[in-house]
Amino acid sequence: MDEITGVEQALRRAAPHLLVSVVEDALRKHRDARRVELRLADYGLRSLQLVGGAPDAPRQVLINDSPQGRAFNAQEPYVTQEADSVSVHLPVTIRGDRMGVLTVGMPAGTDLVPLLPGLRHLCEALGHEILVAERDTDLYVLARRATRLTLAAEMQWQLLPGRSCARPEFALGAHLEPAYAIFGDNYDWSASADHLTLTVTNGMGEGIEAALLTNLAINALRNARRAGLGLADQAALADQAVYAQYRGSAFISVLLLRFDLATGEVEAVDAGSPRLWRLRGRNVERISLEAQLPLGMFEESAYVPERFTVLPGDRLLFGSDGVYDAASPEGESYGERALARALTATRLLPPTQVPGAVLRELATYHGGTPLEDDALVVCLDWQGRQ
Numbered sequence: 001m002d003e004i005t006g007v008e009q010a011l012r013r014a015a016p017h018l019l020v021s022v023v024e025d026a027l028r029k030h031r032d033a034r035r036v037e038l039r040l041a042d043y044g045l046r047s048l049q050l051v052g053g054a055p056d057a058p059r060q061v062l063i064n065d066s067p068q069g070r071a072f073n074a075q076e077p078y079v080t081q082e083a084d085s086v087s088v089h090l091p092v093t094i095r096g097d098r099m100g101v102l103t104v105g106m107p108a109g110t111d112l113v114p115l116l117p118g119l120r121h122l123c124e125a126l127g128h129e130i131l132v133a134e135r136d137t138d139l140y141v142l143a144r145r146a147t148r149l150t151l152a153a154e155m156q157w158q159l160l161p162g163r164s165c166a167r168p169e170f171a172l173g174a175h176l177e178p179a180y181a182i183f184g185d186n187y188d189w190s191a192s193a194d195h196l197t198l199t200v201t202n203g204m205g206e207g208i209e210a211a212l213l214t215n216l217a218i219n220a221l222r223n224a225r226r227a228g229l230g231l232a233d234q235a236a237l238a239d240q241a242v243y244a245q246y247r248g249s250a251f252i253s254v255l256l257l258r259f260d261l262a263t264g265e266v267e268a269v270d271a272g273s274p275r276l277w278r279l280r281g282r283n284v285e286r287i288s289l290e291a292q293l294p295l296g297m298f299e300e301s302a303y304v305p306e307r308f309t310v311l312p313g314d315r316l317l318f319g320s321d322g323v324y325d326a327a328s329p330e331g332e333s334y335g336e337r338a339l340a341r342a343l344t345a346t347r348l349l350p351p352t353q354v355p356g357a358v359l360r361e362l363a364t365y366h367g368g369t370p371l372e373d374d375a376l377v378v379c380l381d382w383q384g385r386q
Helices: 002-013 016-031 067-074 113-133 139-143 151-159 207-226 231-246 335-345 354-365
Strands: 035-041 047-050 060-062 078-081 085-094 097-107 164-167 170-177 186-191 195-202 253-260 265-271 275-280 283-286 306-309 315-319 375-382
Touching: 002 016, 002 113, 016 035, 016 097, 016 113, 035 085, 047 067, 060 067, 067 078, 067 085, 067 097, 085 113, 097 113, 097 164, 113 139, 151 186, 151 207, 164 186, 170 354, 186 207, 186 375, 195 207, 195 375, 207 231, 207 253, 231 253, 231 265, 275 335, 283 335, 315 335, 315 354, 335 354, 354 375
Parallel strands: none
Antiparallel strands: 035 047, 035 097, 047 060, 078 085, 085 097, 164 170, 170 375, 186 195, 195 253, 253 265, 265 306, 275 283, 275 315, 315 375
16 A cells, blocks of 8 residues: 555656656556556547557557457456466546556466555546646547547537546436537536536537537536526526527527435426436336527526436436437438337446447447437436435
């Protein structure tokens, strides 16, 4: 434990671009490590991208076809044996947000069991320091790119809080496609001691215009939330901000939800929003809310919250228009029936993997060609406060 404490202190003191080197030096010195690699998940959640220039290491490995990917998906260490060495692949995850995988190669015959707790603690410390370091270096942001982002996508990814989050009361995961060219779809969340606020946005337009509109709406909602306003007033303030800028020529559909962590009561404002489904046991049903005006359509719109309750074990799935309206090569829309089937088919997956699984099925349904609109899926598993 003293060694781990020493490494944590060294990570805090290190230059932002040297975090992997600090971990590698410590593991070589104290654990006789032969190889240390950090890989971060790319924006499309298809590959794990190498950070730095480790010799003889491939730039990327596929998440669904690699030992590193097995550790990433299962969120558990995965061990591989080579002729003269043994490698352990460990997930780097912070508060439920899956960042990547740290691979440590050891001499053959090394007993990994007593080392795993310390290595997992080290991965947590490394993940925290990467989040801090990203304020001062592009190294880790660049490592996540399997290809170049469009400017609109750059703006959107910088706006997002992460791709997953977990607490004892809930776990959620989200994903967007096309990951490297998204326009205006978005999600946002914030958890306090007693509440989870979740926002799911169906953007309007394309390219930079869509990204600018979504940025304005999300930051207006955050500003209202951080001022302590209720959900309806948050929607009203954001509505005014968007209308003041666009005078009704552009507007944005948003679903706002506020969960009481103790009771499971949900306050909701449906401003022309993405649709919401609930899986309870094996039963799938759509949660119908009163559709109110999108934000910015008219001046000084008033919003009225509704309420429903979630129970421990419930799974909620949110989908944008790009999911429902995606068409097969024959012209048939994906629609509600197909999404309900996908929700049932993925019921055994953790919520972090459900959005990606649904969007992969959507891509197959669409015929493998690029989607014509953003497609956003958010999955929330509710456990409640025990």
